[in-house]
Amino acid sequence: MGETLATLLTTGFAISLPLSIFFPLYRIIAPVCAVLLLLQNRYGNGLIRFPGPFGATLTNFWRVRWVYQNGDKRPTIVGLHNEYGDVVRLGPKSLSFANPDAIEQIYGANAGMPKSKWYMAFEAHGKGEHKANIFSTRDIHWHARYRELVQYGFHIDHFGKKEGEIDDLIKRLLQIMDEKVGKPLDLPLTLQYFTFDAGGVFAFSRTYGFLREKLDIDGIIASVRSGSMHLNRLAQAPIFQMFMDQNPLAKYFGFVAPPMEFAKKYLPNDRIDKQLSQPPAKPQHYDILDAYISANQTNPGIVSRNEVVDLGLMVVVPASEAVRTAISVLVWQMLQNPAALVKLQTEIDATFKDRNAIPSWKVCSTQMPYLDACVKETFRIHSSTGFMLERVVPSGGAVICGEYVPAGTVVGCLQWVIHRHKPTFGEDIETFRPERWLEASKEQRAQMEEYLCPFGFGSRMCLGKDIGLFETYKMAATLFNRYKIKLQSPQKDMHITWGNIVSVDFEACLERR
Numbered sequence: 001m002g003e004t005l006a007t008l009l010t011t012g013f014a015i016s017l018p019l020s021i022f023f024p025l026y027r028i029i030a031p032v033c034a035v036l037l038l039l040q041n042r043y044g045n046g047l048i049r050f051p052g053p054f055g056a057t058l059t060n061f062w063r064v065r066w067v068y069q070n071g072d073k074r075p076t077i078v079g080l081h082n083e084y085g086d087v088v089r090l091g092p093k094s095l096s097f098a099n100p101d102a103i104e105q106i107y108g109a110n111a112g113m114p115k116s117k118w119y120m121a122f123e124a125h126g127k128g129e130h131k132a133n134i135f136s137t138r139d140i141h142w143h144a145r146y147r148e149l150v151q152y153g154f155h156i157d158h159f160g161k162k163e164g165e166i167d168d169l170i171k172r173l174l175q176i177m178d179e180k181v182g183k184p185l186d187l188p189l190t191l192q193y194f195t196f197d198a199g200g201v202f203a204f205s206r207t208y209g210f211l212r213e214k215l216d217i218d219g220i221i222a223s224v225r226s227g228s229m230h231l232n233r234l235a236q237a238p239i240f241q242m243f244m245d246q247n248p249l250a251k252y253f254g255f256v257a258p259p260m261e262f263a264k265k266y267l268p269n270d271r272i273d274k275q276l277s278q279p280p281a282k283p284q285h286y287d288i289l290d291a292y293i294s295a296n297q298t299n300p301g302i303v304s305r306n307e308v309v310d311l312g313l314m315v316v317v318p319a320s321e322a323v324r325t326a327i328s329v330l331v332w333q334m335l336q337n338p339a340a341l342v343k344l345q346t347e348i349d350a351t352f353k354d355r356n357a358i359p360s361w362k363v364c365s366t367q368m369p370y371l372d373a374c375v376k377e378t379f380r381i382h383s384s385t386g387f388m389l390e391r392v393v394p395s396g397g398a399v400i401c402g403e404y405v406p407a408g409t410v411v412g413c414l415q416w417v418i419h420r421h422k423p424t425f426g427e428d429i430e431t432f433r434p435e436r437w438l439e440a441s442k443e444q445r446a447q448m449e450e451y452l453c454p455f456g457f458g459s460r461m462c463l464g465k466d467i468g469l470f471e472t473y474k475m476a477a478t479l480f481n482r483y484k485i486k487l488q489s490p491q492k493d494m495h496i497t498w499g500n501i502v503s504v505d506f507e508a509c510l511e512r513r
C-alpha cells in the first residue's frame with residue numbers, strides 16, 4: 001500500500017526513483033514546513049508584543065476549538081480580557097480590543113476598515129451560487145450605496161405605520177399564551193413564532209403562519225439555531241470554510257443553506273413581479289420591500305432583484321432569532337431580580353389601567369423610564385449577538401488605543417466586552433441593575449449610551465435597530481401588564497447557545513394578572 005501511494009504521488013517526475021528515498025524526505029520536510037508556518041504565524045505578523053493564549057498566536061484553529069468548547073456558555077472573550085488586559089491576541093493575525101476608545105478608531109467614518117473574511121460564512125453558497133449580501137459584503141462602496149437606497153424602509157417613520165398589524169399578531173400570541181396559563185411554556189420559542197411573523201409583516205406585509213400553525217414551520221427555527229452555532233465555529237478560521245461550506249465543490253452536492261431555501265420559498269414573487277412591471281410609485285405597503293422595489297427601479301445595478309433574497313434572509317435570522325433573544329433575556333432577567341420586577345410592574349400599572357391593553361410604541365418608548373432602563377440593561381448585560389465585529393486594518397496600518405497595528409491585521413470589539421468596561425458602566429458590571437441608567441449623572445449617562453452598542457457601530461450598524469427596539473419595548477410592556485410570570489426552574493441558569501446569536505432557552509409558567 002505504501003509503495004502504491006508513493007508511486008502515485010511521484011508519478012510524472014520521479015516514478016523510477018527508489019521509494020525509500022522519498023519517505024524519509026517527507027517525514028522531515030512536512031514537520032519542518034509546519035514548524036516554520038507556526039513560527040511565521042507567531043512572530044511574522046508584527047503582533048508578538050500583544051498578550052493572548054499561546055495557541056492563538058500559532059493558528060486560528062485554536063479559536064475554532066475554543067468556540068466549540070464554549071458553545072453552551074456566554075461568550076468567553078470577556079474572560080480572556082480579564083486575564084490578558086485591554087488588547088488580546090485572538091489569532092495569528094487578530095486582536096480584540098476592550099477599551100471603548102477603540103470604537104471610533106476601528107468603526108469610525110475615517111477608519112476605512114472593511115469587514116473581515118469571517119463574514120464569508122454568512123454568504124449564499126451551494127448549487128453554483130456564491131453571493132455577498134448587505135451584512136457580509138466587504139465592498140465598502142457597494143454597501144454604502146445599497147444601504148443609502150434601502151434604509152428608509154427600516155426606519156420607524158416608515159414601518160411604524162404597521163403598528164396595527166403588529167398588534168393583531170400580538171393578540172394571536174396572547175391567545176396562545178392564555179391557552180398555556182398554569183402549564184410549562186417554552187417562552188422563547190413561543191416568542192419566536194411572533195418575531196418570525198412580525199418580521200414577515202415588516203419585510204413583506206405578510207406572515208409566515210407560525211402563530212397560526214403554532215409550530216416551527218419547515219423546522220426552520222431549529223435549523224437557524226444549529227446553523228448559527230455551526231457557522232460561528234467555522235467562521236473562526238476562514239480557511240476552514242474553504243473545506244466546508246465555501247468549498248467550490250459544494251455546488252455538485254446540491255447543498256443550499258436552510259435559511260436561504262426558506263427565504264426563497266416564501267418570497268412574495270407575484271407581488272414583486274407585479275410592482276416591478278409598473279412605473280415607480282410612492283410606498284404602498286409601508287414595508288421594507290417597498291424600499292427594495294423602488295431601489296431596484298431606480299438603481300438596478302446596485303439593488304438587483306437578487307438582493308430581495310437578502311431581505312428574506314433578514315427575517316429568518318436577525319428579525320426572528322436576535323429579537324427573540326432580546327425579549328427572552330429581558331423576561332428572564334426581570335424574573336431573576338424581583339425588586340426590579342416590582343418597580344417595572346408599578347410603572348406599568350400606573351401607565352395602563354387595562355390588563356388586556358397592548359401598549360403603543362409611543363407610550364412605551366417615551367413615557368416609561370423604568371422600562372427604558374430595563375431594556376438598556378438587558379442589551380448591556382446580554383447582547384443578542386456574540387461575534388466580534390471584525391474589520392481589517394487597511395494599508396499603512398492604524399493606531400488603535402495608542403498601539404500601532406500593521407496592515408492586514410483583523411481587529412474588532414465584542415459588545416459583551418465593551419459593555420463590561422468598568423470606568424463607563426460601574427464596578428458591578430455583572431449585576432443586572434436598571435437603576436444604573438437612572439442614577440447616573442447627565443454626562444455619565446451620555447457616555448453609557450454612547451458605548452451601549454448591541455446593534456453594532458458606524459456605517460455597518462444594524463439596519464433593523466428600530467424594529468428590534470419596537471418589538472422589545474412593546475412585548476416587555478405587554479407581557480408584564482397581562483401576566484404574572486414565573487420560571488419553571490428558578491434555580492437553573494438559562495440554557496445558552498453561543499452561536500453568532502447568543503440564544504437562550506428556558507421554561508416559564510404564566511398566570512393572568
Ligand code: HEM
Pocket residue numbers: 134135136147314315318319320322323326383384385389390454455456457459460461462463464465467468469
Ligand atoms: C434585537 C435585535 C437585533 C440585534 C441585537 C441586532 C444586532 C446587529 C448587529 C450587532 C449588527 C452589526 C454586525 C456587524 O457590524 O457585523 C447587525 C447588522 C445588521 N442587522 Fe441586526 N440586529 C437585530 C435585529 C435586526 C432586524 C430585526 C433586522 C432586519 C429586519 C436586522 C438586520 C440587520 C442588517 C441588514 C444588518 C447589516 C447592516 C449593514 O451591514 O449595513 N437586524 N445587527
